[in-house]
Amino acid sequence: MAQNGALAVVEALEREGVDVIFGYPGGAIMPLYDALYEHRVRHILVRHEAAASFAASGYARTTGRVGVCCATSGPGATNLVTGLLDAMMDSVPMVAITGQVRSELMGTDGFQEADVCAITQSVTKRNMLVTDAADIAATLAEAFALALAGRPGPVLVDIPSDVLKAKLDHDAVTPEKPPARHNKGPRVSDAAVHDAVARVRSARRPVAIIGGGVRADAVEAYRALVSMLGLPHAATINALGAAAPGDANYLGMLGMHGLKAANKAVQRADLILALGMRFDDRVTGKPDRFARDTVVVHADIDATEFGKIIAADVTLHGDLRPTLEALAAAFAGGHVPRFDDWATEARLLGGALPSDNVAAHVLSATDVLDRFFAAAPDDAIVTTDVGQHQMWAAQRARPSHPRNYATSAGLGAMGFGFPAAVGAAFGRPAVPVFAIVGDGGFQMCLPELATLRRYNVPVKILLIDNQNLGMVRQWQELFFSERYSATNLADNPDFAAIGEAYGITTFRLDSPDGADEVIEHFIAARGPALLHAACHPTENVWPMIPAGMTVDDLMEART
C-alpha cells in the first residue's frame, strides 16, 4: 500500500498495466522519480520533454495501449504541449503526469511555476489538478479510463510536489470507481444502418474512405466489409495499413499528395462511405466542391464530426468496429451488391506515381524510399517525421496494419518521427522499427540519439537529407515565386559523424550505385543504426492538389 502520494502514482500506473513511461526529471516531480527508483514501472529517460510526449504517442499508436509521459512543472510541462496536441488531433490515448510547484507557491509566480491546467485545457480531453494525495489513485484511474473512452485522446494530471510527498492516510483515500474499459461510445442505431445499406445497394460508384478510427480494433471488420462488396477504397494517412495486403481494390492514400486513383475515384463516386475519418482539409481541399452531388454516409464515434466539414446524408454514430459489423450483417441479411466493375474502373484512374526527373547518377529521395520499402520486412513498424519524406513514404508504404505506421498526421509536428519510433520500439520490442525522417525534423530531436544509445534501442533511422526544408521549399517554388526564404539547409552538419559520436552504427548513401546493398546492410544492422541518404535538393512531391483546390487542379509536375 502506498505510503505517500508519489508511491500512489506508481501503484496506480502498475494497476493500469503500464510497463514503461517516458519522461525527464526536475524539481517539482522529484518525489515521483524517487518512487520510480525502486518500482517495477520502467522509466525511459529522453533528452527533451517533447520527445517524451512523442515517444508516448508512438507507443500508444503502435500498441493501442495508453502511452504515458511525465515531466516537471513549468518548462517541463510546457514542453509536452505539442505532443499533447498531436495526440488530441490524431485521437491517441495518452496520460501525461506533470509535477507542479508546492501548493503554497501556486499563484506566486514561483520558480518553474506554470498554470499547466489552463495551458493544456484546449490540447487535452481533460486535465486534473490533484490537491489531495488521497485523490491520486482515483484521479489516475479516471484519467486512464477517459484517455481510452469514446474517441481516444490525451489526459493530463498535474500534481503539486507537496501532494506527491504527502503521507497517505489510507482511511481517507478516495475510492476508485470500477474501470469502464468498455465505454466505447454509443452503439449505432439499426435504422441508420439499414438506411446506409439501402443507399449503398442503390449506388453505382461507391467508394469507402477509411480514417484513423480504424485503429479502434476495426481492421478485420473493415477488410471484411470492403471485400464482401468488392468496394474500391482509399485511406487517409492515419489509416495506412487498413487495407489487406495485396487488396487490388485499395486505391491508396487520398488527399493533397494522395494517389491519383484515390482522388479521382472519390471525385467520381456517387456514394462515399466515410468511416472513422473527419474530412480534414488535406483530404477535401475545397469542401464546397468535394463530393458534390454525392451521397455521404458518415460513420464516426464523435458526433461532432458529422456535418463539421461535409454534410452527411446518413450518420452512423458509434464505435467503428460494431458499426462495420452491423453493416456487414445487414448486407448479408439481404442482397449483397458487388462493385467489381467499378473497382476495376477506379483502379485505372490512376497510374504510376509521377516523380521529378532526377539525373540517373544523382540520389533521388523517391528512389531511396522505393528501394527501402521493397527491402523492409513486411511486419516492420515505420514512423515518419513531417514534410516531403512523410508524403513520399505515405504514397509508397503498404504497412501490414495501421498499428505498424505512425505519423503526426493532423498536427504535422516536426520532430515527431524519431522519438515516436523509440516509443514504438519499447511498446513492441519484437518488431523491427524504422524512423523515416528529414534533415529538418531530425535536427529537432537529435539528442534522442543518446536515448537510443543508452537503452540500445534497435531503431533504424533512415534520414532523407535534401539540405532543405523540402516541403516549404516546394511551396515557395510553386506558389511564392521561388523566393526561398529560410528553407536552405545546405550547411547541415555531417549527420553520420553525429551518429558515430553517439555510438550509433552509421551508413552513408550519396549515389544510386550500390544503394540496394547499403540499404540491405542498414536494415540488417544489429542495434540502433542511422542511414544518411544525401539526396537531390529540389525533388518535389507529386501528385499535388494545391491547398484549397480540387482534384481538377491536380498537378503531376511543375507547369
Add this chain to the structure above:
Amino acid sequence: MTCDLTLRDARSVARIVNLAHRFNCRCTRIEASSSAGTTTAFFAFDGPAVALARLRAQIERIVANERAEGAA
C-alpha cells in the same frame, strides 16, 4: 444561439467563452452557478452562422467528454 448546459467542471465555462472568441462569435450573456460538483450555465452567442455551428459542435464535444468522464 443560446445554450443551457449542465457541466461537471466549472472551468468548461471559461473554455466555452474562449472558443467563442476564437470563432469570432460574441458572448452576449453568461449566467453560471456551481454547487456540489455541478455547474449550470446559460450562454447566449452572436456571430456568423458557420461560426455558431462550429461553436455548438465544440460545446457538444466538451459536454460529451464530460459525460464520458462521468461514465468512467
